[in-house]
Amino acid sequence: MGVPLLKHLQDSVLSGVNPDLASERLTASFSVEKLTARLDGGAEHTRMRRAIVEAIESDPAFSRENQYFQSQNERYEAAVRRAVHLQKKMREMGWTENGPEIKYIYRWLSGDIAFLLHRVFMRSISVLGSDKQVAKWIPLATEHQIIGSYAQTELGHGTYLQGLETTAVFDIATQEFLLNTPKISAMKWWPGDMGRSATHTVVFAQLYVHGKCYGVHPFIVQIRSLQDHSPRPGVTVGDIGPKMNFEHTDNGYLMLQNVRVPRENMLSRFCEVQPDGTYVRWGSQKINYFTMTTVRISILSDEVILPLMKACTIAIRYSAVRRQSKLKPGEQEAKILDYQTQQQKLLPQLAAAYAFHFINIYLHELFDRGYQEIQGRNFDSLPELHAFSSGFKAMVTQYCTSGVEICLRACGGHGYSLLSGLPSLYTRVLASCIYEGENTVLFLQTARNAILLLITHKSEYETSACGLEYLSKFFQFSRLLSSSAAKLQHLIQSGAEKHEAWNQCTVQLVKAAQAHCHYITVKIFVETVEKLDNKAGIQKVMKHLCDLFALHGIFSNAGDFLYDGYLSGAQMDLVTASYLDLLAVIRMDAVPLVDAFDFTDKSLNSALGSYDGQVYQRLYEWAQKSPTNQQVSPAYGKYLKPLLQNRLSKL
Amino acid sequence: MGVPLLKHLQDSVLSGVNPDLASERLTASFSVEKLTARLDGGAEHTRMRRAIVEAIESDPAFSRENQYFQSQNERYEAAVRRAVHLQKKMREMGWTENGPEIKYIYRWLSGDIAFLLHRVFMRSISVLGSDKQVAKWIPLATEHQIIGSYAQTELGHGTYLQGLETTAVFDIATQEFLLNTPKISAMKWWPGDMGRSATHTVVFAQLYVHGKCYGVHPFIVQIRSLQDHSPRPGVTVGDIGPKMNFEHTDNGYLMLQNVRVPRENMLSRFCEVQPDGTYVRWGSQKINYFTMTTVRISILSDEVILPLMKACTIAIRYSAVRRQSKLKPGEQEAKILDYQTQQQKLLPQLAAAYAFHFINIYLHELFDRGYQEIQGRNFDSLPELHAFSSGFKAMVTQYCTSGVEICLRACGGHGYSLLSGLPSLYTRVLASCIYEGENTVLFLQTARNAILLLITHKSEYETSACGLEYLSKFFQFSRLLSSSAAKLQHLIQSGAEKHEAWNQCTVQLVKAAQAHCHYITVKIFVETVEKLDNKAGIQKVMKHLCDLFALHGIFSNAGDFLYDGYLSGAQMDLVTASYLDLLAVIRMDAVPLVDAFDFTDKSLNSALGSYDGQVYQRLYEWAQKSPTNQQVSPAYGKYLKPLLQNRLSKL
Structure with a gap:
C-alpha cells in the first residue's frame, strides 16, 4: 500500500468513513463527478439539483427520519404536512410548478408526499379539457382552493377500461349528467388522494x-x-385500508348515487354533448387514455428507475463493508462484494439501472414530440406511443422490481430490516408492476401492435427504427415474434377461432414483447455509449456496463439463442466466460458507479447505504429509537409476569 | 347446462357462494375430500386436524381479524397473549407438546404467536445438553418459569459461524465462563423472543x-x-426495530459485558470443559450446528410451503371470480383464469406446492432416521444431511418466495392490498430465504459436497440414491456439475489458487446445485405418483401436476437442455407445446386442487381467497373497518382546511 493510499485511508478514518468503503473509492477508473454531471445532463444541472436538495434537506419539515416507525395514519398526516409545506417553500424559494427545479424536488421527495394525484387531476384537465375548462379549473387547483383526484379504476375493473360500470346519463331537462355506481363492483377503488383529502375528482364513466x-x-x-x-x-x-406500501397515500373508494354535475363538467377538448344531446367528436376516442399513456412514461424515472439506483447504492456499499467467510485461508474474512455470486447478483442490476436511465431519456424525447403533435390535433403517433409506453412500462417496472428484490436479498438479514431502506423501496416499486396497467396485458398490447405491423406492413416495419432487420442482428425477438405469428396462423387455418388462437399464443407473445423492449434498450445503450466522450474514463466504464447488460440478457435467456443454432454451445460458453470476466472488471468500479448517482444519506434513508459505510453503528443507533424500545410493553404485566411467576393456572 | 348443474348453481347463490366459483367445483375430475385425506396422511388425520382447527377458531382469543390494522407493538402484545392462552388451551383440551395435535395447532397459527424461539431454545438443549442439563432446564422451560431464546447470529456475522466474535473465557478460579461482546459487530442481533420477552438464551460464543x-x-x-x-x-x-414482517416477533439485540455463567451452563452432550480446564469431546464439532440443520428442514412445511399453498388458494379462487376483458367478442368479460398467461403464472406454482409437499415428507423421513443415528452417537450421516438440508432449504424457500410473489402480482391491485393476505404471505416467506443460512452459501455447500463426491468417490456417488446415472437420465445437473468441475480443474492447472478457482466457478456451481435439488424433487414426485391409488381420480390429476412441474422446469431452463444438443430445437417445441397444453387441462381442476388444501377462511384471512368467492363485498366491508376510516384525521384541521380556505399565506 503506497503512502498516498495510506494517507487517504487515514483521512477516511478521521472523517469517519469506514476504511473498507474508502478504499473502494481510490481505484475508480473514471471521474465520479463527471459521470454525475453526465447523468444530470450537464454540470450546471448538478449544481442546481444539489442546491435544491440542500434547501429541502436543511428544512426539518421534510425530514423522513421517523418514517420507518410510523403508522398509516401518521404517514398520511406527515405526507399532507409536507405537501402543504412544499407550497410555502416553493413560494419562498421562487420555484414554480413549470420551472426546472420541480423534477429535482419530486425526485428527492420520492413520492412520499400527498397531492400527487392532484397533479394527475390537473394534467388530465390540461390534456382533455376545453380551453374554457382549463381556464376555470386549473387556477383553482393550482391555488389549492380545490384538491383533485383521478377516479378511473373500479373495484371490479382495472386495465380493461371499456368494462367500467359507472354511468353518466345526460338529462336534457336539467342539462346535467346523472352519475351512478350501479353495483358494488362499479365502486371507484384505489384513486390516490381520494380516501381522505380530495374535494373533487375526475370520474371516468360510461356516457x-x-x-x-x-x-x-x-x-x-x-x-x-x-x-x-x-x-x-x-x-x-x-x-x-392498509396496503403493502403507500401508507402515506389515502387511496380511496367512491360510490355515487344520483350525483348530478352540470353539462360543462364533461371534459370536452375532443368531444362534447351539446345542449340538445347531440354527441360531437373532434378527435380519436383513444385520446381519453392519453393521460394514462403519458403517466406510464412519466413514472419510470422517479417511481421505478430511481428505486433501483437507490437499492444498488445501498447493496453495493454494504457489500463493500460486510465481510463474511474467507476467500483465502488464513486471510481475514472477505468483503462479500469479492464473491462472484454477489457480483452476479448486484452488478447486472447496476448495469440495468444505467441502461434504463438512458432508455428513459429516449422515451421522454419520443413522448415530447408525440405530445406536441397531439396538441396540434395530429393523432397519427398515438398507436405507436401506446405500444411503446405499454411495453416499456411493463419491461422496466418488471426488471426494476426484480432488481430491487435481488439487492434486498443480497444484503441478508439486514436487508430485511426496514432500517435498511430496501423493504420500502421494494414494496413501492412492486406496485408499479400493477398500477397504470397490468404488465402482462401491456406486453400483449405491444405484441399485438408488432404482429399487426408484421402481418400488414412487413416492409414498412423492416425499415422502422426498431425494424426486424436490426432485431435479427442482435436479439431473438424476431424469431419469437415470427414463430408466434406462425403458430397463430397455423391455429386459425386448423379451424380455431381467432380469439382462441390468440389466447393460445399469449405466453410466447409476452416473451416476444419482452425481448423486443430489451433489444431496444440495448440498442439505445449502445448508441448512447458511442456518443460519449471518453475524457475522464466515462465511455470505457459505460461500455463495460453496456456489454454486461447485453451479455446478462443472453446468459439469462440462453434457450432463445441456442434453440435454432443462432448461437452454438461453444459460443454460449464464450458468452458465459465474457460475462463472468466482466463481473470482476466492473466490480473494481462498483462503489464509484453508485456514488455517481449522487444520493444524499437523507435521501437514501438507509442504515446500510450511507456514504460513510458505518453500517453496524447506525443500525444500533436507529434500532434504539424504535417505539418497541420506548414503551414498556403492556404484555409484560398482563401476560409474561403471571406466566413466569407460575401463576399459569390462575390466568 | 343440465338441470343438476343449474340446481347446484342455484343452491350456491342461496348459500352465498359466488356462482363463478361454484361452477368451478362441479367439474373436478377427482375427489377433493380424498385428496385432502391423502395430503393429511389419512382420513383420521384430516378429522383430527379439523377438530383442532375448529377448537382454535371458535376461541376468540386466537382471532386474527384485526391483524392487518395493528402496529408492531400491538402485534407483539397479541402474539404473547396468544402464546400464553395457548398453554391454557392445551391443558384444557389435553393436547401436549409431543402429541399428534401440535403440528396442526402450529400449522393453523402460521407462526403468528410468541415463544417460537423458546421452542428452539428447548430443542437445542435437548439435542446439545447433557442428561443433567436436560433434566434441569427442560422442565423449567416447559412450565414457562423461564422463557428462552437462541442467540447465534451477530450484527456482523451470520451464516459463517466460525466468524462469530462473542467470547466465553473459562475462569478456573471461579469455575465460570466470562462472556463478552468485544465490539459492536459482535452484538447478538435478530434472535426472536429476545428483544422484549426472554429471560434466558443460548449464546453461541468462541470458547x-x-x-x-x-x-x-x-x-x-x-x-x-x-x-x-x-x-x-x-x-x-x-x-x-421494524422489519418487513414478523412485527409480532421481538427480534432482539444483546450485548454482554463480563457476564458470568457457571461451568455447568456450557451445553455438554458432546463436549465439556472439565473443572481443571481440560477440554473433552465425544462427538463431531459439527454437532453444534445440528440444531440449525434440523431447523432448516423443520421450517419448510409451515413457514415455506404452507404460504405457497395459501397464496395459490387465494390467487386461483380470485382468478375464477375476477373477470376482465373479452376472450370472445360479444361475450361477457372472461374469468382471468381462462387466459393462458394467467394459467402460466399460477398453475406451475400450484404444481410446485404439491411437489414440495411430497419432498418435504421425504426429507422428514430422512432426517428422522439421521436423528436416531446421531442419538446413538453415529455421526456418519451428518455431511449428507447437512448437504441435503442446505440445498433443499435454499431451493424450496427460493421457489416458494418467487411463487408467492407471482400469485400476489397475478391478483393485480387487489393483491397489493394487505386485506388480500398476499403481502404478508410474501414478506414472511421472503425471510425464509435469508434466515437459517443465506441461500447462495447453502447452495454452494451442497455443490461442494457433490463436487467432493464426484472427484473423490466417483463410483460410489454413481450408485447412491441421487447418483449421476439417474441424474443424466433426466436433468442437466450432471452436465452443469461436471462442466463446473472441469472448469475448476482447468483453472487450478493453469496456476490459479484453489480458493480463487472455486470463486470463479461459483455462479455455475449454484446453478448446478439448484438443478440437483430440482431433479430430486421431480424424482420424488414421480415416485409418489406411481405409488398413488387411482381410485377417485387422484393419481391422474397428480400425474398431470407432476408433468407440469417437470415440463415447467425444462421450459424455464431451456438453455441448459439445448446447450449440448441434449434436446433439439424440435424437441423443445414439443416440450413447450405439451407444457402449454397441460395448462389448459389442469386449469379445469385448479379450484378443486386448491380446495383440497382445506384452508378455512379464518386461516387464509384473505378478502380475495374465501371459499365463497364474495371478493368485492368482503374488500369493501373490511376496508370500512380500517383505522384510517375510524379517525377524523388531524390532517384536515391542521393542514387541509386552512389550505382550502385559501389561507395559504398564513400557514
Missing part, C-alpha cells in the same frame, strides 16, 4: 345520451364540501 | 480455555431478572 352508450368519458365531480369537507349528497367515500 | 480458542460453543445465559424482568448486570438487550 349515455338518449339511452345510447357512447363509451367511457371523464367528468369533473365534487365529492366533498369546501366548507366542512363532509361528503356531498349521494357520495360515499373513504379509505381502502 | 477460550487457558488462552486457547476451541471454536464456537453454546452457553445458557440468563439475560433478565425473573422478579422484575430488568436486564441482568452486564446485559444490554432490546428490540431491533
